[in-house]
Amino acid sequence: MSISNLIVHEIQKHEGERKAILIARPNENPVDSQAEALSAQVTNLFNRSGMNTGRFANPQGSDEGSQLPGLLYKHFKDNDFADFAAFTKDCAAEYLKHLESVEEAEGGLLWFNHYELHDTHFLYIVMLKRKKGIGLGADLSLSQIEQIEMEKLHMALRINLTAWQSGDEGRYIAFRFGRAPKFESEYFTHFIGCDEPKAAAKETRKLVDLTSAFCQAEGIPSKQANEFKKVVSEHCQSKAEEREPLEIKDIASQVESRFSVEQANKFLEIADSDSFKMEKEIFVEKAALKKLTRLSGSSRALTLSFDSELLGESIKFDADSGTLVIKDLPKSLLKQLQAVSD
Template sequence: MSITNLIVHEIQKHEGERKAILIARPNENPIDGQAEALSEQVTNLFNRSGMTTGRFSNPEGSEEGSQLPALLNKHFKDNAFEDFETFSKNCAAEYLKYLEPVEEAEGGLLWFNHYELHDTHFLYIVMLKRKQGIGLGADLSLSQVEQIEVEKLHMALRINLNAWRAGDEGRYIAFRFGRAPKPESEYFTQFIGCDEPKVAAKETRKLVDLTSAFCQSEGISSKQANEFKKVVSEHCQSKAEEREPLEIKQIANEVESRFSVEQANKFLEIAESESFQMEKEIFVEKAALKKLTRLSGSSRALTLSFNSDLLGDSIHFNADTGTLTISDLPKSLLKQLQAL
């Protein structure tokens, strides 16, 4: 990651009040070791679970609604911000308009970071909070100091500027709310001006269900289905690690290479059906992939979970009686059973 522009503004507002004050920094923050360390910490927090994705309702900007796309159109040209300081101040002022009516919301530090990664330009807008910490002076005396809270993320958005500028139909905005309450997440979404936001975990679960539905509709054998699901999982894991969206067409291409062109078309047909209505590309949530390669279930007295490729091998299911037969038990469980 190569940081191009960085600036932090402060918004002062107390919970239970409507009045908010913007304290704007007069010039950009220096891009030094501390800035790079903070950027890395924010990125790591951002890439954890809980991401929501979308695109601008009006990518070109308009006089109504969110002014963020209009401000980007005005200031971001030829992969560079002509005046990042002015852009960020105008954005912060717009943010204030959505923040002030929400009495439950508090102020904080509004962090703007324009950076380049793999020849692609991104913009972070992040709400950071202060916290009290303990410092140690030169004379080894203890004192209270204010620090930036980096253990958890409050609210943040990331825009793929190249995809937005190119008019990409994909979901080029990613954002998350951390533990922000619903009123705050709503005003933040309005500030972004996002069209039909999608939760990555929910979209990933839809892909998992789509994969199973396809295997069932085509009568694919358990062994082939498990192998296919494992490949889909590997594709998804790779995209999640690269922080890139997964194209549904990539999975269809895998269907074509393993089965046939007709079945690849069938996969896309099911994906576009009313039951799934999959986007052309989705951001993957790793935690939601488990059902692709694992079978699990629980009741008050029993919890059972195993890799799906064990079915038909050391685990056999009798559909007529609804029973499982398990051989090759884990040694730890076997030892407990033998001690009874």
């Protein structure tokens, strides 16, 4: 990641008040080791679970709705911001308008970071909060200090500027709320101006269900189906690690290489059906992939989970009686069973 521009502004607003004050930094923050460390921490927190994705409702801006795309259209040209400080000040002033409409909301630090990764330009807009801490002076005396809270992100937005500027129809916006209450997530969504936001976890679960539905509709034997699901899972995980969207046509290509062109077309047909209506590309959430390669279930007294490839091998299922027969038990469980049976 190569940071091009970085600046922090502050919005002061107390809970229970409408009035907010913008304290704008006049020029950019230096891109030093501390800025790079903060950027790395934000990126790590941002890529955890709870992602939402979307695109601008008005990509080039308009008088109505969010003014963010219009500000980008005005200030971002040829992969560069002519005046990053001016752009972010305008953005912060627009953010303040949305914040003032919510009495319960509080202010914080607005962190803007324009960076380049693999010839692609991105913009972070992140709401950071201050917190109290204890500092230790040179004479080993203790004192109370203020620092940036980095255990969690409150609200954060990342825009793929390159995709947006090229008119890409994909979901070039990614954002998350952390544990922000609903009234905060709503004003932040209005500030972004995102068209039909989608939760990455929900979209990933739809892909998992789509893969299973395809295997069932085509009558693919259990062993082949499990192998295919494992390939899909690995492909999805690599995209998640690279922080890139997954294109549904890539999964169709996997179908074609393993089965046939006709079945690849069938996969896309199911994906586009009323039952799924999959987007052309989605952001993957790793935790939601588990059902692709594992079977699990629980009740108040029992929890059971195992790799799906074991079904038909060391685990046999009798559909008529609804029972499982499990061989090759884990040694630790086997010892416990032997101990209680003595």
